[in-house]
Amino acid sequence: MNFTRWSARLPGTQRRAAARTEHTVPPDRRGEGSVPAARAERLTDGERSAPAVDELRAREVLDHVPSLVALVHGPDHRVAYVNGAYRAAFGDRPLDAPARGALPELDALGLLPLLDQVLRSGKPRTVKSRKAPDGRSYTFTCTPVTEGEGGGRGGRGVLVFATDVTDHAEAAARLRASERRQRETAVTLQRSLLPQKLEQPDDLRIAATYHPGGTEAAVGGDWYDVITLGGGRTALVIGDVMGRGVRAAAVMGQLRTAVRAYARLDLPPHEVLQLLDGLATEIDANQIATCAYAVHDPNEGRLVYASAGHLPILVRDEDGTVRRADEPTGPPLGTGGWIHASGSIPLGPGSTAVLYTDGLVERRNEDLDEGIAALERALAGATGTPQVVCDRLVRSAGVTPDHDDDVAVLVLQHPARTGPESELFRNAALELLGGVEAAPRARAFASGVLTSWRFPPDLHDLGVLAASELVANSLQHGTPPMRLRLRRTDRRLIVEVTDGDDHLPRRRRAEPGDESGRGIAIVATIASNWGSRRTPGGGKAVWCEFALPKPAGA
Numbered sequence: 001m002n003f004t005r006w007s008a009r010l011p012g013t014q015r016r017a018a019a020r021t022e023h024t025v026p027p028d029r030r031g032e033g034s035v036p037a038a039r040a041e042r043l044t045d046g047e048r049s050a051p052a053v054d055e056l057r058a059r060e061v062l063d064h065v066p067s068l069v070a071l072v073h074g075p076d077h078r079v080a081y082v083n084g085a086y087r088a089a090f091g092d093r094p095l096d097a098p099a100r101g102a103l104p105e106l107d108a109l110g111l112l113p114l115l116d117q118v119l120r121s122g123k124p125r126t127v128k129s130r131k132a133p134d135g136r137s138y139t140f141t142c143t144p145v146t147e148g149e150g151g152g153r154g155g156r157g158v159l160v161f162a163t164d165v166t167d168h169a170e171a172a173a174r175l176r177a178s179e180r181r182q183r184e185t186a187v188t189l190q191r192s193l194l195p196q197k198l199e200q201p202d203d204l205r206i207a208a209t210y211h212p213g214g215t216e217a218a219v220g221g222d223w224y225d226v227i228t229l230g231g232g233r234t235a236l237v238i239g240d241v242m243g244r245g246v247r248a249a250a251v252m253g254q255l256r257t258a259v260r261a262y263a264r265l266d267l268p269p270h271e272v273l274q275l276l277d278g279l280a281t282e283i284d285a286n287q288i289a290t291c292a293y294a295v296h297d298p299n300e301g302r303l304v305y306a307s308a309g310h311l312p313i314l315v316r317d318e319d320g321t322v323r324r325a326d327e328p329t330g331p332p333l334g335t336g337g338w339i340h341a342s343g344s345i346p347l348g349p350g351s352t353a354v355l356y357t358d359g360l361v362e363r364r365n366e367d368l369d370e371g372i373a374a375l376e377r378a379l380a381g382a383t384g385t386p387q388v389v390c391d392r393l394v395r396s397a398g399v400t401p402d403h404d405d406d407v408a409v410l411v412l413q414h415p416a417r418t419g420p421e422s423e424l425f426r427n428a429a430l431e432l433l434g435g436v437e438a439a440p441r442a443r444a445f446a447s448g449v450l451t452s453w454r455f456p457p458d459l460h461d462l463g464v465l466a467a468s469e470l471v472a473n474s475l476q477h478g479t480p481p482m483r484l485r486l487r488r489t490d491r492r493l494i495v496e497v498t499d500g501d502d503h504l505p506r507r508r509r510a511e512p513g514d515e516s517g518r519g520i521a522i523v524a525t526i527a528s529n530w531g532s533r534r535t536p537g538g539g540k541a542v543w544c545e546f547a548l549p550k551p552a553g554a
Contacts, residue, residue, distance in 0.1 A: 067164070068138065070106075071145070072099050073157030077115050079103060080157060089134050105133050106160070111140060115158050118142045129169045137169035138162040182246070187212050189246060193253035199226045201234040202489035203298040203425070204412050207386035211399055211407040213244075213359070221248035221289065222357045222408035223256050227263045230531045231543035232298050232487055232494050235263045238355040238410050239291035239310065242332075251287050255280065255333070259293070266533035269293045269306035270340040273330070277308065280334035288334040292355055296347060296412070299427065299485065303347040306340050308333045311358060311372065314379055318350030318416060322376045350416035352389060354379055359405035360397050371397075386411040424490040426453060432482035434475065442471040442484050446495070449486050455493070459546060462526050463493055466544050469519040470497040473505060473542065488548075492528070496543040504532045504540055 062069050062083045071081040077099035094102050106112060109130045118125050124143040131137045141161045198206050208224050221241025229235055237259050241252045258279050262272045272293050280289055292313060294305035305313060305325060309332035313325040328341040347353055361371030378396035382389045389411045399407050417425055428449045432438045446467035450460045467484060474482050478499030487494040507520045524530050527544035534540050
């Protein structure tokens with residue numbers, strides 16, 4: 001075998017050959033753009049120059065190379081040579097034996113098919129960082145060679161050159177493990193900040209899903225929430241903090257907590273976003289977030305919402321028609337200087353609404369409107385429970401475990417109730433004109449309605465008392481127009497009085513000599529919950545609710 005020819009393929013050989021050639025430049029050409037090697041200028045007659053590569057014995061060179069070198073020839077890859085480093089790593093190997101039996105380590109690494117490919121194509125191939133049976137990691141380069149004159153054998157072979165990259169592989173593994181731990185920390189934080197169990201209002205059926213981005217993508221700041229406001233009303237929130245990692249998840253947690261606090265004030269959606277906008281700037285001036293905040297009132301049959309740079313809410317009617325809640329939309333939270341506004345979209349019985357983040361509809365090289373249009377088509381044909389709709393929308397969008405962005409979806413349905421179930425959901429309202437006859441008229445109305453709804457005597461009396469006190473408070477402190485509204489669900493009785501004055505009542509301690517100030521205290525004592533809010537028309541609504549006893553066997 002002529003190892004001298006193959007040794008020219010080893011790293012650095014061509015560079016050394018070029019340096020040797022440089023020393024042989026004729027003296028009369030030395031000044032023509034070339035600089036002779038310094039060591040050549042210092043040679044004396046008594047000194048001998050280093051031997052040229054062609055003069056070296058290739059076996060001696062390869063035996064001293066620290067990398068693993070093996071030479072195989074023929075279609076069954078018979079072993080022609082292994083160097084000292086190879087023998088030190090895997091032991092002595094029999095020569096002229098097929099590689100499948102003589103080099104089991106290459107077989108274990110799956111390199112024998114690669115040798116076949118190199119032999120057929122005549123092109124070198126490299127596989128990076130393969131862990132060998134000795135526990136070390138190597139990068140293998142397989143180069144085709146042709147046995148020339150003097151080889152004594154003739155034919156074609158493959159030179160296997162393996163470099164030990166164990167340190168690099170271990171460092172890369174440590175880095176991957178660190179990144180994996182950081183991502184797991186961010187995902188754990190993200191999931192812990194999301195609702196562990198969604199609140200289920202009386203009048204809505206709600207489901208949500210969250211899919212973190214794939215293992216190559218850092219977790220983002222997507223979030224959603226459902227907040228029962230009392231009086232039968234429900235707030236629904238979805239948002240997305242720009243950026244990724246633990247920081248984005250932490251900002252998301254602060255915003256979600258703030259939304260729940262502001263929601264307890266029972267403010268209109270645009271006022272909630274106005275407060276959030278200022279808070280987002282204080283949390284981190286470099287972080288911005290999008291958010292959509294909506295409120296559902298079963299008495300109105302509409303979804304009132306405000307959007308801070310978020311994607312439009314989609315509503316599917318009972319007949320399958322899908323509409324977008326496009327306007328109004330303000331800039332994202334954290335930008336400041338914008339007055340948000342509220343809009344509304346019908347959400348009657350049988351309707352389904354979807355709130356989502358951009359990971360569901362945004363794709364590379366595709367317009368965002370195309371993604372939203374595709375979601376509309378998927379929603380038009382999606383029926384079933386909210387959880388079924390959630391799953392279908394996620395599948396239709398092609399979201400997989402390797403998806404490159406976080407996805408959050410919130411689906412709510414306003415069921416169309418018929419038959420016996422519809423008897424559990426009733427409404428009754430009375431317009432109050434004011435005057436001394438308003439209070440007794442309200443008591444008579446409440447008593448008749450609660451009797452027709454077959455309430456037990458004790459709950460009937462509490463409901464009439466609450467209606468009487470709320471109406472009396474409105475007559476004394478409010479202004480027309482006034483209305484008494486009674487609503488029952490399968491879980492509670494709600495009594496609500498509205499009037500034209502926007503001054504909200506508060507509970508206070510009445511002194512023994514006071515002739516007023518006890519109405520709200522009485523209502524707060526007998527009811528399960530009570531509250532008040534300003535209405536869009538400039539007035540207010542004061543409400544209380546009573547939990548209904550669970551049916552036997554429920």
